[in-house]
Amino acid sequence: MSKVSIMIADDHCLMRQGLKQILELDDELVVIGQASDGNEAIKKGIEKAPDVILLDINMPKINGIEALRRLKESGIKSKIIILTIHDDKEYLEETIKIGADGYVLKDADSDTLVTAIKEVNDGKIYIQQSLTTLLIKGYKTEDEYNENLKKESLTKREFDVIKLIAEGLNNREIGERLCISEKTVKNHVSNIFKKLNVTDRIQAAIFAFKNNIKRI
Incomplete structure (x- = not known):
């Protein structure tokens, strides 16, 4: 079975490297690219066409929300999970409206993130359970x-x-x-x-x- 290919877009190098090490402990996952800002996320996302992109909201040059919008407009087939510190309803609603396939907080445990990646890769929508009540309020x-x-x-x-x-x-x-x-x-x-x-x-x-x- 082929592995799920992943690109990590986050402006913190340690965060990217840490996520790569954690994710690749799972034999079904492989990180094929990294991006440190919104422009790079768009460029590499289109070039590498990973199965799943992990996208932070707070990034230099172009923020993650705009990067998400442009990636979706480009027509790429990659699934996109917002991985962020923001547990704000407006961010959650906005990214889902644009077309995010998942939304996970950075303080989630590794099992939650791995599950999110596998579920969105299977065509499902994944919203971290603790955020469901936030979305319902809208x-x-x-x-x-x-x-x-x-x-x-x-x-x-x-x-x-x-x-x-x-x-x-x-x-x-x-x-x-x-x-x-x-x-x-x-x-x-x-x-x-x-x-x-x-x-x-x-x-x-x-x-x-x-x-x-x-x-x-």
Whole structure:
């Protein structure tokens, strides 16, 4: 099995070297590049096309949020995890809106980071558990009564679909898991969005987290 290739973008050399040593203790991971500022992160990210990029927010020349935006606009297929000291809701929401695949704090343990890397590499969205409540606060509905009405409006199959959306699966993967066509999944997703009054999969996933809709 090929290893998951990683690029680390952080302006602190010791941080980059320390992360490299920690990550490469796992036989499934390999660090193929490092960047010390936002410009270098964009340039090397595009050139090396790693499976996963670990991107700090506080970097010289171009900050991590702008680097994330430009990397996404470039069309690279690399998954991008924000690895930062900031446990601020605005940073979290902004980076997810731009297209970050994960968000992990620098004080997380190594197992959390390794798990995040492997999950986003598999196509899932990873938000460190301690940050989930922060994100939920940004999507509060008017009251609990309306929230319950929305939840009760979902059919059993729509419950199955939203559980898998919350796991980060795309329509094709959901169809394979539930043994239904991708077109049928797309119709279910559209109905879920309408019933919950949300506009994207992140908001649907947050609804699932907030309302304790468990994984299948």
